[in-house]
Amino acid sequence: MSRIPTSTSVTESAVIAAPFSDVWHLIKLPDFAKFWSKLEKAEEVKGTSPETDVVKWTFKDGTVLEVKQEEHSAIDHYITYSVISSQPALSYTSVVSTIRAYPVTSGRHEGDTFVTWSGNFSSDADAGVIEDAKFKRREALADLAAAAKKK
Template sequence: MSGAIPTSTSVTESAVINAPLSHVWHFIKLQDFNKFWSALDKAEYSKGTSEETDIVKWQFKDGTVIEVKQEEHSSLNHYITYSVITANPALSYTSVVSTIRCYAVTSGENENSTFVQWTGNFSSDADAGVIEDAKFKRREALADLAKAAKKM
């Protein structure tokens, strides 16, 4: 019997950001994540690619470098889906596909705010540590997004 702890291979984090959808959505472009996410040092189109190929290199402040590929993007429905295609150092799992969805809050005490949901679906070889790390990174990034959107 393996000592591995059974775990879900998906993570979902969400937040209500006290800023209009237009302010929040402005940041949701792979090449602009460094404009809000404090863990990122820089984000740029990957060398040898163009805007049309939608591959962006994220360089994190801890030295990690990953290339992400935009899989889907909708300015009408306000979501973006991306996958990790390379990582240095290498990931401990095979793959992950993430989606960020933004919704305008149109009534109630949070009217004129934005509900943001950030999911990650990992390959079955991702362990509990990977999922926990993803959860906390998304929480930190959503808090950073809230700060950036409020400044607009």
């Protein structure tokens, strides 16, 4: 059986009707459980080196991911993280994701926040993985919007 060729990247975006600072302050790996309804809890993994930020995300469906922060910029307002372990095991080798936030400075959405959430998967990720990632990011962005509006 041959595989259907598919893109191995996904990017979802949203305009969040909340001030930039309210949105940006939620985008920290240990804080994802404060907004993402699929997460049961997020906790920092102890015992890693001081320069390595690893967070364990426990999802409500029982899936446990350890994610490592690869990059963070308080100037350009983004974080990049990778999945370093998963229970149950993932069906693909790797994924690196980036969340970026931008203040909307003019136009109809002035004062709101534009957020993108991308994922770049290894070439062994199939179309189902990419579709699942698309919908999970859309749901998480909607959850982020709801949490930011409550501030």
